[in-house]
Amino acid sequence: xxxxxxxxxxxxxxxxxxxxYGYAFPQIVGKDYSQVNETFQNFxxxxxxxxxxxxxxxxxxxxxxxxxYEEKIRDETVRIHYDWNLDRLLAYVTSWSGYIRYMEKxxxxxxxxxxxxxxxxxxxxxxxNNILKMEFPTFILLGRKTTE
Numbered sequence: 001x002x003x004x005x006x007x008x009x010x011x012x013x014x015x016x017x018x019x020x021y022g023y024a025f026p027q028i029v030g031k032d033y034s035q036v037n038e039t040f041q042n043f044x045x046x047x048x049x050x051x052x053x054x055x056x057x058x059x060x061x062x063x064x065x066x067x068x069y070e071e072k073i074r075d076e077t078v079r080i081h082y083d084w085n086l087d088r089l090l091a092y093v094t095s096w097s098g099y100i101r102y103m104e105k106x107x108x109x110x111x112x113x114x115x116x117x118x119x120x121x122x123x124x125x126x127x128x129n130n131i132l133k134m135e136f137p138t139f140i141l142l143g144r145k146t147t148e
Contacts, residue, residue: 005068012145022058023136030133036122043115051098067143080136086128
């Protein structure tokens with residue numbers, strides 16, 4: 001996907017910088033949480049069809065966005081870190097548009113409670129206040145307009 005050259009040319013001043021950024025699906029890091037991450041990823045895949053179609057750009061980390069400038073860079077080295085307990089993680093999940101739309105379609109399904117139980121099982125604990133080290137990969141595209 002190429003960002004509209006016409007729009008950018010009209011609105012961005014010479015030597016102006018365009019920054020496009022986002023964050024990808026998080027991982028739980030630290031302990032051997034491969035099964036926990038797999039469980040969380042499976043949940044995401046369950047609600048993924050209920051996100052808007054343009055969510056694909058986030059899932060692809062804007063790999064298909066081409067900035068129309070000679071001076072441009074892409075950076076995927078920045079990570080956002082949070083220490084969350086299980087309640088905070090599940091509160092984050094409830095903010096997803098895909099989760100909200102899923103629940104509108106299936107109001108009697110308690111998939112959040114199921115996710116809680118599945119994650120606790122994979123974490124091999126009953127302690128819901130166990131701290132989870134969350135890592136959100138970011139993606140940043142920068143471009144500079146060098147001409148009129």
